[in-house]
Amino acid sequence: MHSIDPFHVQLLSALLFGLGLVVVLTRRNIFLVLMGVEVMLNAVNLSFVGFSQQLPGAQSLWGQLTPLFTIAIAAAEACVGLAMVICITRGKDTVDSDQFAEMKE
Amino acid sequence: MDILHWITSHPYQTAGLILPIAIPLILFQVLPLLVLLERRGAAFIQDRVGPSRAYIPLPGLRIRAFGMLYNATDLIKLLFKENFVPPFAYKSFYWLAPAIPVATGLLTPALLPWFSPILYQDGAGVSSLTGTLITTSSGLLLLFALGSLSVYGVVLGSWSSNSKFSLLGGMRASAMMISYEVSMGLSVLGLLLIVGSFNLTDIVEWQGHHTWGMFVQPIGFLLFLVSMFAECNRNPFDVAEGESEIVGGFHTEYAGVKFMMFMTGEYLHVLVASALLATLYAGGYELLPFPVPMLADTSGFVPFLTTVFRPESYLSLDTLWVKAHLGGVVAIMLGITAVLVFVFATLIAGRRRNYAQQDAQDRDMRLREYGIYCSAFTGLGVMLLLGAIACGLFMTTQPLVAAGTLSPQPIYPGWVNAVTAVLQFHIVIGKTLAFAWLFIWVRWTLPRFRYDQIMGLGWKVMLNIALVNLLITAIVAKAIGGGR
Amino acid sequence: MTKVVRRPDLTFWEKIYFVEIFKGLATTMGHAKNSLLHADHFKVINYPDVQPNLPRDYRARHRLMKRPDGSPRCVACFMCSTACPARCINIVAEESPDHHIEKRPASFEIDLLLCVFCGFCVEACPCDAIRMDTRQAVLAGDNRRDFVIDKTKLMDWEPKDYPLEDAQSQKAPGGTLHAQALEEFKSGSYH
Amino acid sequence: MFHSLDHLLGSAYFTLFALASLLCGGGLLLSKHPINGAIYLIGVMLSLSGIYALLGSPFLGVIQVLVYAGAIMMLVVFVIMVLNQARDHRVPRFDGFSIVGAIFPIALAAMVVKTLAFADASTIDPAAVRGEIAPVAATMFDLTPAGPGYYLLFELIGVLLLVAVVAAVMLAKRHLDSPAAPAAPAEGDHAQH
Structure with a gap:
């Protein structure tokens, strides 16, 4: 367990976060945008867990508890987000996020 | 030679290496038994004879093996069928989907406790070999997690x-399984509240100290049972494959080996659900529903629902009692098995007598076959009976190390541990098959629910009952146990 | 006038499901127990090793009637194959060596997998050459060829399997030779 | 005998899971159909749960599988299945704007890596508590004033989830006074027009 370099954990976390951000910025499909957000959340969770192992003693648990709340919030986000996706695709019959730009004009 | 020497000098470590392979394989051995039980059970409930035609041709004899050969013939048929993929299918997921239920069904037995933890002398200290392959404090959660992953097989397929x-x-199946996961988790929470652990070994040990979970949490047991029916997609919750409405449901387009894998996964889930029910609510590997008054040198009789579970005293009273009276216990178990074998031989003799009166083309061959079965099972029963008498007379157990010197529990020699483990394994399998029979029995009794009825039952009835049950359990546990 | 049929109101115990479920479980378990313990309980027969006991007028597998010399009574007139809605009868005709009879079937095949057992062939036959009174209704075979029965199989029957008092069901040729054959049969010299 | 292997296996497993998660992340980025993306995302989550278990938080790993992969992604897959017209063929997958946009995350990742690389060499504390259920619960429901006070957050999250469920029901209903949302909205649309 102790053979894992904490730097590698943070590196992985940063790479995953970047990957999630790229997905959010480049893809036009609403579902894939939502999934990119999930990847970013996961990367932050990993970062929390990685750093928490460097805290002394019982405090190391604090960093492990935060991802629990993140997961709960992600559940709420997915719940509302997907309901919104269903709602807006009813009107336009597409999941292309560029098509939902009425607010721009 | 070195390896052989290591194996003989480290029997427990060797067992720890063999068990991860053995336990999923043993579950595969129980699978044909379940299929046979389903076919025969269905036939007997509907006043039919059941599978009886596949046979091994021998000169002047046909060995039918009670319809057991149907498993082999099914396997051969499905293996050699054309591996057809519909041209309109989404290929990668079409191939991936059947593997998911089988994989999760084979992983879950690793989390269930199959025998009580074995204490053994490891040099100067004491080590233990647990009956679960994956020892984790969140065993039940991991089991539920694997169960929730198995939904993907249905959805992707x-x-x-x-x-x-x-x-x-x-869509029907996934919505139903997601819905019933909620009531499943909530219904088992009451038991977890009383036991105070997510570890399945702890839960079984608690039941060994006190009583079976189904007596402590009858409502939770019923709710969990119903949720398990829904999770396994079994009747009355088999809307996923309602053949009168949507042909074969999610595996309509599957044939051959891939269909067989879906079916294997389904039966594995029935087995795993039954084993989980047996573990959580029927005492798991514990022999008796109530703890046995113990010898004076251990902790004594533990009253019902009072003391807090102590993880350090890891062997339950029941297991210790079994180990101390191993000869008698084995004798009684073998004796009961012998009686069952004799009853079975009598039933076959009745079939034989009935067949002798019929005017059938293959009467002589049938009579010869049944005669062989009768004599074989009578011989087996006699041997079991002799074995029972021998065990009762000559099998006496003495602990290698008495309680208190090295550990709070006495340490028994290896063969006692091995016999106890095998006995407990069979107890688990027996309880599992009993629950599996319940699944089959209900399947051929109840009609299928309508889809809206299923959703209504899940969200409006079972969830509420589970919540109220949890609340009452919390209050009572706080009042009696003082809380943790 | 419409008649409204109301569903019967459920009592409290019926609404609760569980009591009724246990009643149903008791019923099915009773059946399972009976089937397990009493071997003579089954209403089913050991098909196809045991043939069911069917009444004589059941439209079962066909047979071809015979003349006293054992040749088929069929004159290959194709009436039955014309009447057959399933087109399962295949007849190849040839000239009969007997100059009183014009034709006879060289081959007579019935595909039982096509046959719908309607009995029209029996009705259509002008000389009572085909009948469906063999009482062999249970058809089982390993391959499809087993279900196509030819002349040999169709004429493979014994007079003793059919009621003696019904002379028409025996291998009676009818016509002028009928009385003679019947006489021979009763005296025992009939082969 | 096996304890000496643990160090080696730990880093080997970490490398394996890290590579798996990165590959699945790349697959998500390049996937044509959102359901492919969802499966790749599940791969990311399962690999991360393995890493959590390696990093001494087995409880978090289990929760990750149970809630993230088992419930949230199931919901996503279900909705993709229901809509069933989500295939990405009308839009180019990468256009000029998105290429420019991709520079920022890459720059961000580079900055993070640089910061970490030049930070003090930090090690995992050997006294760190393993995140099994009991210590996690003890910390979460630590009611003492000196404690971290996570129990308040816990209650708030409960309320938040409830609000989210209610909001989702309201959003998914076609009209507020309609009795229930139809199971397949796309077909419902065709029926209306």
């Missing part, structure tokens, strides 16, 4: 088939 019937079946 249905979606990738690109067929309306499949999609309808998959």
Whole structure:
């Protein structure tokens, strides 16, 4: 367990976060945008867990508890987000996020 | 030679290496038994004879093996069928989907405790070999997690088939399974509140100290049972493959080996659900529903629902009692098995007598076959009976190390541990098959629910009862146990 | 006038499901127990090793009637194959060596997998050459060829399997030779 | 005998899971159909749960599988299945704007890596508590004033989830006074027009 370099954990976390951000910025499909957000959340969770192992003693648990709340919030986000996706695709019959730009004009 | 020497000098470590392979394989051995039980059970409930035609031809004799050969013939048929992939299917997921239920079904037995933890002398200290392959404090959660992953098999299989019937079946199944996971988790929480642990070995040990979970949490047991029916997609919750409405449901487009894998996964889930029910609510590997008054040198009789569970005293009273009276216990178990074998031989003799009166083309061959079965099972029963008498007379157990010197529990020699483990394994399998029979029995009794009824039952009835049950359990546990 | 049929109101115990479920479980378990313990309980027969006991007028597998010399009574007139809605009868005709009879079937095949057992062939036959009174209704075979029965199989029957008092069901040729054959049969010299 | 292997296996497993998660992340980025993306995302989550278990938080790993992969992604897959017209063929997958946009995350990742690389060499504390259920619960429901006070957050999250469920029901209903949302909205649309 102790053979894992904490730097590698943070590196992985940063790479995953970047990957999630790229997905959010480049893809036009609403579902894939939502999934990119999930990847970013996961990367932050990993970062929390990685750093928490460097805290002394019982405090190391604090960093492990935060991802629990993140997961709960992600559940709420997915719940509302997907309901919104269903709602807006009813009107336009597409999941292309560029098509939902009425607010721009 | 070195390896052989290591194996003989480290029997427990060797067992720890063999068990991860053995336990999933043993579950595969129970699978044909379940299929046979389902077929025969269905036939007997509907006043039919059941599978009886596949046979091994021998000169002047046909060995039918009680319809057991149907498993082999099914396997051969499905293996050699054309591995057809519909041209409109989404190929990658179409291939992936059947593997998911089988994989999760084979992983879950690793989390269930199959025998009580074995204490053994490891040099100067004491080590233990637990009956679960994966010892984790969140064993039950991991089990539920694997169960929730198995839904993907249904969903991906249905979606990738690109067929309306499949999609309808998959949507029904996934919505139902997600819904009933909620009541499943909530119904088992009451028991966890009383036991105070997510570890399945702890839960079984608690039941060994006190009583079976189904007596402590009858409502939770019923709710969990119903949720398990829904999770396994079994009747009355088998809307996923309602053949009168949507053909075969999510596996309409599947044939051959891939269909067989879906079926294997389904039966594995029935077995795993039964084993989970046996573990959580029927005492798991504990022999008796109530703890046995113990010898004076251990902790004594533990009253019902009072003391807090102590993880350090890891062997339950029941297990210790079994180990101390191993000869008698084995004798009684073998004796009961012998009686069952004799009853079975009598039933076959009745079949033989009945067949002798019929005017059938293959009467002589049948009579010869039944005669062989009768004599074989009578011989087996006599041997079991002799074995029972021998065990009762000559099998006496003495602990290697008495309680208190090295550990709070006495340490028994290896063969006692091995016999106890085998005995407990069979107890688990027996309870599992009993619950599996319940699944089959209910399947051939109740009609299928309508889809809206299922959703209503899950969200409006079972969830509420589970919550109220949890609340009452919390209050009572706080009042009696003082809380943790 | 419409008649409204109301569903019967459920009592409290019926609404609760569980009591009724246990009643149903008791019923099915009773059946399972009976089937397990009493071997003579089954209403089913050991098909196809045991043939069911069917009434004589059941439209079962066909047979071809015979003349006293054992040749088929069929004159290959194709009436039955014309009447057959399933087109399962295949007849190849040839010239009969007997100059009183014009034709006889060289081959007579019935595909039982096509046959719908309607009995029209029996009705259509002008000389009572085909009948469906063999009482062999249970058809089982390993391959499809087993279900196509030819002349040999169709004429493979014994007079003793059919009621003696019904002379028409025996291998009676009818016509002028009928009385003679019947006489021979009763005296025992009939082969 | 096996304890000496643990160090080696730990880093080997970490490399394996890290590579798996990165590959699945790349697959998500390049996937044509959102359901492919969802499966790749599940791969990311399962690999991360393995890493959590390696990093001494087995409880978090289990919760990750149970809630993230088992419930949230199931919901996503279900909705993709219901809509069933989500295939990405009308839009180019990468256009000029998105290429420019991709520079920022890459720059961000580079900055993070640089910061970490030049930070003090930090090690995992050997006294760190393993995140099994009991210590996690003890910390979460630590009611003492000196404690971290996570129990308040816990209650708030409960309320938040409830609000989210209610909001989702309201959003998914076609009209507020309609009795229930139809199971397949796309077909419902065709029926209306």
